[in-house]
Amino acid sequence: MNSALFEPIRLAGLDLANRIVVSPMCQYSADDGCASDWHMTHLGMLANSGAGLVVVEATGVERHGRITHGCTGLYSDHNEAAMSRVIDHGRRIGTAKFAIQIAHAGRKGSALRPWQGGGPLPAMDDPWQTLAPSALPFGPNWHVPREIAIDEIARVRDSFVSAAERAVRVGFDAIEMHFAHGYLLHEFFSPVSNKRNDAYGGSLENRMRFLRETAQAVRAAVPGHIALGARITASDWLDGGVTIEDAVVLAKALKADGLDYLCVSSGGLTAEARNPNAPGYNADLAARIRAEADIPVRVVGLIVDPKQANEIIAQGKADMVALARAMLDNPHWGWLAADVLGAEVARPPQYQRAGPKLWAGRALQL
Numbered sequence: 001m002n003s004a005l006f007e008p009i010r011l012a013g014l015d016l017a018n019r020i021v022v023s024p025m026c027q028y029s030a031d032d033g034c035a036s037d038w039h040m041t042h043l044g045m046l047a048n049s050g051a052g053l054v055v056v057e058a059t060g061v062e063r064h065g066r067i068t069h070g071c072t073g074l075y076s077d078h079n080e081a082a083m084s085r086v087i088d089h090g091r092r093i094g095t096a097k098f099a100i101q102i103a104h105a106g107r108k109g110s111a112l113r114p115w116q117g118g119g120p121l122p123a124m125d126d127p128w129q130t131l132a133p134s135a136l137p138f139g140p141n142w143h144v145p146r147e148i149a150i151d152e153i154a155r156v157r158d159s160f161v162s163a164a165e166r167a168v169r170v171g172f173d174a175i176e177m178h179f180a181h182g183y184l185l186h187e188f189f190s191p192v193s194n195k196r197n198d199a200y201g202g203s204l205e206n207r208m209r210f211l212r213e214t215a216q217a218v219r220a221a222v223p224g225h226i227a228l229g230a231r232i233t234a235s236d237w238l239d240g241g242v243t244i245e246d247a248v249v250l251a252k253a254l255k256a257d258g259l260d261y262l263c264v265s266s267g268g269l270t271a272e273a274r275n276p277n278a279p280g281y282n283a284d285l286a287a288r289i290r291a292e293a294d295i296p297v298r299v300v301g302l303i304v305d306p307k308q309a310n311e312i313i314a315q316g317k318a319d320m321v322a323l324a325r326a327m328l329d330n331p332h333w334g335w336l337a338a339d340v341l342g343a344e345v346a347r348p349p350q351y352q353r354a355g356p357k358l359w360a361g362r363a364l365q366l
């Protein structure tokens with residue numbers, strides 16, 4: 001059986017055993033940005049999911065660049081030490097390589113954890129002044145962000161560099177910048193949220209400027225053997241918002257800036273924006289970016305079934321697939337996919353007796 005999904009792939013100096021990636025997922029379980037015992041369990045578990053790569057959640061480059069008080073950060077020595085503890089553990093016990101997503105939440109920051117209701121932090125919960133390209137809130141009743149000043153743009157760019165340097169010291173195999181889902185850099189890219197009149201607003205070239213300056217500065221700081229990528233948005237799903245044509249232009253520019261891969265996602269810019277609910281809804285957008293910008297592409301969004309994932313790779317729509325909710329539902333999803341597709345996957349020796357060669361029960365389950 002064809003198992004394109006289990007073909008190895010090389011990104012910069014990084015060899016991945018297969019095309020399956022655990023998508024970054026906020027856990028809202030950090031202590032002033034420091035990864036906790038929950039992260040030891042969660043990431044330790046996903047290190048044995050069968051995925052070639054696990055991407056650690058959106059991690060704030062500044063304390064006030066986080067989404068919630070529970071989000072991880074890489075803005076202090078304590079954060080760096082806590083992340084090192086988790087990643088050292090994951091490497092010791094797991095089969096996957098590790099990446100980290102570094103992010104600034106912009107106007108979607110200063111929020112409650114989802115299980116506390118999501119929305120903006122109330123006055124008694126230590127809210128902070130959010131920043132955005134323009135003083136436009138994410139939605140009704142959200143904090144009104146302050147328009148970020150030019151010198152603060154430079155500071156945030158430098159914070160991305162410093163977080164990337166910390167990520168290199170932690171020992172991550174790949175680093176990716178969050179340019180999607182309505183967070184600060186996406187807010188600059190989209191004409192819906194960016195109404196600036198200076199060099200960072202207006203034309204597409206100007207709206208890409210902050211993203212490109214960040215990409216270039218981080219690239220200069222990250223050694224060439226570490227894969228550097230970004231998650232971008234291929235559509236705002238909004239009238240007047242980012243289109244696939246804009247995303248292709250951005251992808252070409254980021255390739256020229258030295259990025260090794262892109263993850264194609266979409267949506268999340270405003271409270272009313274809705275993503276399509278169709279399986280693999282970003283796959284055709286990813287295919288266009290891959291074909292036109294000629295850069296390795298990962299795709300995410302309602303990829304749940306091993307055959308569906310395999311087809312996306314086999315048809316050349318993307319080079320890798322990322323799964324989020326399906327991995328929470330079944331943290332050994334990669335093992336399931338290997339069994340369904342008749343492929344080999346690395347399992348820790350302690351669990352090998354549940355593999356298809358040693359356990360007839362597996363075949364009975366499929």
Ligand SMILES: Cc1cc2nc3c(=O)[nH]c(=O)nc-3n(C[C@H](O)[C@H](O)[C@H](O)COP(=O)(O)O)c2cc1C
Nearest residue numbers: 023024025026057058300301302303323324325326
């Ligand atoms: C619990 C949870 C946390 C998430 N946190 C992040 C995040 O930190 N960064 C990010 O880019 N996307 C995040 N997402 C979005 C996912 O990475 C993914 O893009 C989205 O869920 C669609 O993929 P899926 O259909 O496989 O779940 C999160 C999703 C979930 C369910």
